[in-house]
Amino acid sequence: MVVTHRGAQAVGRCLEFGCGTGHLTRALVDRLSIADLALNDLVGDCEPHVMARLPAGQRARFHAGPVERLDPEGTFDLIASASVVQWIPDHRCLLRDLSNRLEPGGWIALSGFGQDQFGELQALGSSASAPGYRNAGDWAAMVPQGMALMATRQIQTRMxxxxxxxxxxxxxxxxxxxxxxxxxxxxxxxxxxxxxxxxxxxxxxxxxxxxxxxxxxxxx
Structure with a gap:
């Protein structure tokens, strides 16, 4: 979606929060030329695993801790995250904070889960849920003034x-x-x-x- 709507032109500074062991990280560096990459995860032990996924010569730094309290220097051209936002209850506040960290014309790319996530478990009364499930149509109301929602997508799959x-x-x-x-x-x-x-x-x-x-x- 980033390449389709933004294009594949080089990225100056990119922040990925909740990077884990680097699956999205690798996809980003494979598809985009990123001059400076800031990586974040709540778990500091992820650092060696995500760094091992980077190609030789990639400039990157790792910051441990919750994204809400993350304070890397400067602003970014792209902020991305995969399968993390469902754990953050206040998406309006999150997007407002992320927008403040963006350069004019910068992009935010996020993935999470919709209201039918683990529907079988929810139907049986399981506690298997997260506080921030949002359907694709919900995100338009979350985007702060000064940002435009460019695309959403929602797909259900079953294992x-x-x-x-x-x-x-x-x-x-x-x-x-x-x-x-x-x-x-x-x-x-x-x-x-x-x-x-x-x-x-x-x-x-x-x-x-x-x-x-x-x-x-x-x-x-």
């Missing part, structure tokens, strides 16, 4: 698993939802397994819905 325990293992290992971990007594887990299979079981297995949302905005 299938042989057992409920495999679903829970997937959630734990991918880290997409820490709220789904722990607190399972044998009786509670057994009932959850029975209910999941009865309500959602298919010939393909047990589904888990991902409701992915992307947004792209530009500072006017």
């Amino acid at each position: 299938y698993f042989p057992t409920v325990r495999a679903v829970l293992r997937h959630l734990r290992e991918t880290g997409v939802n820490g709220n789904a971990q722990g607190g399972w007594s044998r009786a509670r887990l057994q009932k959850f397994e029975q209910d999941y299979d009865a309500q959602f079981g298919t010939a393909q297995g047990l589904p888990l819905t991902y409701d992915a949302v992307w947004m792209l905005a530009r500072k006017i």
Whole structure:
């Protein structure tokens, strides 16, 4: 979406927050020539992993901590983040803060999840949710004055698993939802397994819905 709407021209300064181990980072540096890259994640231990994904000669610095308290020097031409904003409840405040860090004409590219994320788990009363689920249509009201929403996209996909325990293992290992971990007594887990299979079981297995949302905005 960035390349489609912004073009592939070089980026002066780019900030990626919630970079994790660098999957989006690698995509950014592969598709765009970035002169100066600032990387951030809440977990400081991510630094060696994300740095290892960078091509030789890429100028980059890592900043640990929450993006809300991040204070790198200067402003940016592009701010990007993947699968992080669902953990930030106040998106108006977030976008206002990010806009203040942008150069005129700069871009914000974010991905998160919509209201149907993990719909199966939500229907069964699971705590597997995050505070900031937004559908694509919700983002227009979040964008602050002085920015234009350029594009949104929302796509639902389903993964299938042989057992409920495999679903829970997937959630734990991918880290997409820490709220789904722990607190399972044998009786509670057994009932959850029975209910999941009865309500959602298919010939393909047990589904888990991902409701992915992307947004792209530009500072006017």
